[in-house]
Amino acid sequence: MKPILEVSHLSKKYGSFTAVNDISFQLQRNRCIALLGTNGAGKTTTMKMIYAAASITRGRITVDGFDVKKSPSNTKRALGIVSQEDLLDGSLTVYENMIAHGLCYDIPKRELKKRTQNLLTFAGLANYDDKQISDLSGGMRRRLVLARALLNHPKVIILDEPTTGLDIQSRHVIWKKLDQLKSEGVSLLLTSHYMDEVQRLADQVLIIHRGKILASGAPDTLPAKYGYQSLEEAFLALTDFHEEDDHIVQALS
Structure with a gap:
């Protein structure tokens, strides 16, 4: 089966600094890949190139068969973005935030209202549609x-x-x-610092360090594949945790 997302020899440079260094992977339909790495490893930069928020220095990305460089509008329509910052408009209600976002996709008004109602129900927010963003808990905001x-x-x-x-x-x-979305055929590309989240959601894990993929495998088999007991142990060892920890201790002493 053709992958829904294909990243091929992808690199990103900022001047002389290489943020992403020749990475490749494929995401199949209704699967989840987790990018696991320390801050600054290149995870978010990779994601931004996928949804055309950052330019590609070298390599190729296709989403649903469309090349990100050649057809950014088509690839964006195949993507949903849950960024670290929620970017919700505090001057609008829950319902109005949904409508305002949907207008960016030229969804017909009647259809947009129907989708909004269905999705607020899906997210457990149907009874909060007239609430201001400031009235929501952190969990509610993330569900929105x-x-x-x-x-x-x-x-x-x-x-x-x-x-x-x-x-x-x-x-x-x-x-x-x-989980429900995956069962309905949606694919997920995840970054997380929580090992339990990665093990809970991911079908494949890519450990990234300094812009390169160092290890790849299913969360339950990757550790043994590289000679470690757990995913956390593999991650810490492969990302030079001890060397960086010594540096931090010296700086604080």
């Missing part, structure tokens, strides 16, 4: 961002730290919603 990302019926959802700062109950609610 997820609902908003689904308005254009995306085939791939980009999830950049989707549950950061949430309590465990809110995280489980988000996870169940993502």
